[in-house]
Amino acid sequence: MLTLTNRKKILSNKPMTWMEKIYLPSIINGLKITIRHLFKKKITIQYPEDKRVFSTNFRGLHSLKRDEYGRERCTACGLCALACPAEAITMISAERKDTEVNLYREEKYAKEYTINMLRCIFCGLCEEACPKKAIYLDGNIPMPDINRENFIFTKEKLLDN
Ligand code: SF4
């Protein structure tokens, strides 16, 4: 908050001194700050050549998992979609044929599974809600893109991740 004294100082019409007019002290002060920062440890990194080491809690892009036999873990129960506060997950479930059930163990599967990354806020609730350990946020950071369609992640893309 501006006090009365501060306001007076800002509105002061006092003529500049000779030293103030040549701006030399200000330039020297500025250079001193620049030189001081030249020798300090740099906190910026040259991304994408240099990659930052993420914390173990880091939440990156989603991936859908398979079990040790290569079968999709997801059974399209819908709990992740229910837990998602951004309504970013949609799916269509389907039932396997009788002949396939033995092979896949579970009767239901996600015929389609989509995450709209433009809506996702990376809260991780889908991962926590999943009873089958089928979805994890263990991928990279989302890459920028100018095409909105590239942010719609299909089941195939999520399984690839
Ligand atoms: S991380 Fe959060 S916002 Fe993103 S899909 Fe999962 S539940 Fe939804």
Ligand code: SF4
């Ligand atoms: S990812 Fe998990 S919670 Fe979501 S539908 Fe599949 S099994 Fe259910």
